[in-house]
Amino acid sequence: xxxxxxxxxxxxxxxxxxxxxxxxxxxxxxxxxxxxxxxxxxxxxxxxxxxxxxxxxxxxxxxxxxxxxxxxxxxxxxxxxxxxxxxxxxxxxxxxxxxxxxxxxxxxxxxxxxxxxxxxxxxxxxxxxxxxxxxxxxxxxxxxxxxxxxxxxxxxxxxxxxxxxxxxxxxxxxxxxxxxxxxxxxxxxxxxxxxxxxxxxxxxxxxxxxxxxxxxxxxxxxxxxxxxxxxxxxxxxxxxxxxxxxxxxxxxxxxxxxxxxxxxxxxxxxxxxxxxxxxxxxxxxxxxxxxxxxxxxxxxxxxxxxxxxxxxxxxxxxxxxxxxxxxxxxxxxxxxxxxxxxxxxxxxxxxxxxxxxxxxxxxxxxxxxx
Numbered sequence: 001x002x003x004x005x006x007x008x009x010x011x012x013x014x015x016x017x018x019x020x021x022x023x024x025x026x027x028x029x030x031x032x033x034x035x036x037x038x039x040x041x042x043x044x045x046x047x048x049x050x051x052x053x054x055x056x057x058x059x060x061x062x063x064x065x066x067x068x069x070x071x072x073x074x075x076x077x078x079x080x081x082x083x084x085x086x087x088x089x090x091x092x093x094x095x096x097x098x099x100x101x102x103x104x105x106x107x108x109x110x111x112x113x114x115x116x117x118x119x120x121x122x123x124x125x126x127x128x129x130x131x132x133x134x135x136x137x138x139x140x141x142x143x144x145x146x147x148x149x150x151x152x153x154x155x156x157x158x159x160x161x162x163x164x165x166x167x168x169x170x171x172x173x174x175x176x177x178x179x180x181x182x183x184x185x186x187x188x189x190x191x192x193x194x195x196x197x198x199x200x201x202x203x204x205x206x207x208x209x210x211x212x213x214x215x216x217x218x219x220x221x222x223x224x225x226x227x228x229x230x231x232x233x234x235x236x237x238x239x240x241x242x243x244x245x246x247x248x249x250x251x252x253x254x255x256x257x258x259x260x261x262x263x264x265x266x267x268x269x270x271x272x273x274x275x276x277x278x279x280x281x282x283x284x285x286x287x288x289x290x291x292x293x294x295x296x297x298x299x300x301x302x303x304x305x306x307x308x309x310x311x312x313x314x315x316x317x318x319x320x321x322x323x324x325x326x327x328x329x330x331x332x333x334x335x336x337x338x339x340x341x342x343x344x345x346x347x348x349x350x351x352x353x354x355x356x357x358x359x360x361x362x363x364x365x366x367x368x369x370x
Contacts, residue, residue, distance in 0.1 A: 109194040111245035122242030125275050133276025135300050138248040139366035140202040146367055151328040154365040159340040161186035170340055173349045176200030179365040181251045184243040193244045202364050205247045209255025219254045230267045248366050249278025259288035266293055273297035278369045282337050300369040308336040309344040317347045333368050
């Protein structure tokens, strides 16, 4: 044992499996690694195989679904993209823009869909998206009468619509310049109003408003009342407004108490302004706040000067018309209110045929509403 430890390393016996003395094992291994790396590098440089020698197979994928229409169009051929003309360089030719849609035509009753809003009570007037108002759309043109400078007279025949036959006879007899006021209670209102507008008349809706002696003197169902909540009166207003369409504005039926109450009347006039309707005051109450409220809400407005047939006899009616003429000459214009009595209608029809010979002109009421 001691001899083995003291014997020089070179003189010891080689163990089993050991490399012969002097064999460069480390150098051989290093050479093998260098050759392997060189072979791999040479293959990458000389062989065009992006899969790196991995097995692969091409399979066609087809589908009938187009998930991206733009991508599909690009795949099928060149696509021209036209820029917004406002963003195009100067001198570039922009693609033509599509023409605007044609305005909707009126329905059989002459009502324009753009000026109608559906409610729980039925369609009621509104201002269109383009700013057109029922007042302008449904007013009868004055045909240059205002510009002529001649004294002007407007007549409004009220109480139509309840008696269908009487209403149709009045429509037939009266000249087209006469404005017609319809009560909201007739059974054939829509067809009767349509006949009036087809004959060239502009029409107004009569609103029943509370008088001082209500309910002894009752204008009718859904009368607007003082002391009611604003919503309650607006609900009544919408019911009244939905009875027929195609009217340029409204006219009060009674209402001396209601029109004198700012708290009750103001929301109604505000609603008329928001819907682009005019308001004609029949002149029966000096306490009416209509002039002030109409002005603050930009509602086209006028006040009648005279009740023409307060005495429903031909001679009395002609005398009242003479007074109306004198007022028109003095002030440039005048408005008369007439009930739809047969005697009143026939007297007006004869009187109007001679009006221009006296230097005056008959105009629709809207021509005098500012």
